[in-house]
Amino acid sequence: MAATLTDVARHAGVSIATASRAFGEPDRLAPGTLGRVLEAATELGYAAPQSATATRTFGVVVPDVSNPVYATLLKAIQGQAWHGHHRIVLFDADEDLRREREQIEQARKLDGMLLCSPRLPDDDVLALVGDTPYVVVNRQIDGAPCVLMDTENGPGQAIEHLVALGHTHIAYASGPRGSWADIRRADTVARACERHGIRLTRLSHHAASIQGGRAAAALAAASGATAVVAYNDLVALGLEAGMLELGKRCPADISIVGIDDIDLAGAVTPALTTVRMPILLLQAMNGTAIDDVVTLGSQLIVRASTAAPAAL
Numbered sequence: 001m002a003a004t005l006t007d008v009a010r011h012a013g014v015s016i017a018t019a020s021r022a023f024g025e026p027d028r029l030a031p032g033t034l035g036r037v038l039e040a041a042t043e044l045g046y047a048a049p050q051s052a053t054a055t056r057t058f059g060v061v062v063p064d065v066s067n068p069v070y071a072t073l074l075k076a077i078q079g080q081a082w083h084g085h086h087r088i089v090l091f092d093a094d095e096d097l098r099r100e101r102e103q104i105e106q107a108r109k110l111d112g113m114l115l116c117s118p119r120l121p122d123d124d125v126l127a128l129v130g131d132t133p134y135v136v137v138n139r140q141i142d143g144a145p146c147v148l149m150d151t152e153n154g155p156g157q158a159i160e161h162l163v164a165l166g167h168t169h170i171a172y173a174s175g176p177r178g179s180w181a182d183i184r185r186a187d188t189v190a191r192a193c194e195r196h197g198i199r200l201t202r203l204s205h206h207a208a209s210i211q212g213g214r215a216a217a218a219l220a221a222a223s224g225a226t227a228v229v230a231y232n233d234l235v236a237l238g239l240e241a242g243m244l245e246l247g248k249r250c251p252a253d254i255s256i257v258g259i260d261d262i263d264l265a266g267a268v269t270p271a272l273t274t275v276r277m278p279i280l281l282l283q284a285m286n287g288t289a290i291d292d293v294v295t296l297g298s299q300l301i302v303r304a305s306t307a308a309p310a311a312l
Contacts, residue, residue: 005019005048018037058081069277074088091103091106097119104128112132114134118139138180154297154300155189155259168226171201172228173206175206190202201225203228209235211238213230213234216238230257251270259274259277276301
């Protein structure tokens with residue numbers, strides 16, 4: 001039997017009237033309430049009646065569509081767009097600043113934009129968007145509506161976890177140069193290491209990919225660190241592979257922590273200890289404005305890729 005609006009309301013823990021507003025008058029609901037209703041609708045497979053509201057077309061600009069984090073985000077955006085009877089147009093910048101600039105210029109001709117981790121300088125982004133409604137995801141730009149992933153709590157927990165295991169020298173494997181998230185994650189790791197009196201080695205910037213992690217493996221091994229916190233899960237998985245090629249096993253010889261908790265993180269051997277970052281069903285897809293900054297929490301997920309250093 002097909003799901004009904006009553007089923008959606010019950011699943012989301014709201015009244016039928018509130019559930020109805022999520023599809024007809026989304027701007028009347030708080031962002032958290034709207035998100036719960038739309039997520040419940042997606043889980044139950046509820047198909048909302050055709051709305052009289054005009055269909056909107058949104059541009060979604062991502063730095064690298066092959067990154068599973070953006071694939072997950074795109075799926076969430078697509079789900080919300082479907083419930084709102086809207087369309088999305090994908091723009092893949094492929095970590096190229098010139099291409100990102102051109103794509104934002106194209107996307108601003110649409111009804112709205114979602115800019116995911118843009119790499120361009122703040123002033124360039126603000127100038128390029130013009131008067132088109134937009135939301136910046138996973139980067140903070142003063143004066144722009146932003147949805148941020150918490151870069152403090154989860155990465156800080158990762159350092160505390162490694163310290164508790166007995167590690168005294170940790171490396172941070174950096175992501176792409178100019179990445180807002182990389183700068184914040186590296187700073188959090190540095191502050192946490194300083195707070196605990198732990199030696200930190202910052203490795204050079206690499207692509208946010210498995211190949212980037214492989215390239216960083218030799219540097220990590222040469223650093224003498226007994227644990228590495230990687231910019232993201234792909235870099236962490238590349239580090240695992242690269243270390244194995246160098247004759248070092250994880251976690252017997254070196255512990256590795258990722259960030260994002262992509263699906264693959266729990267399926268590899270050893271399963272990857274990582275910081276889980278939530279994916280937001282963006283209320284902006286239904287025309288609800290984000291006036292300032294929304295920050296989503298993060299949490300350390302401990303798996304098998306971390307252990308006490310071999311010397312202990």
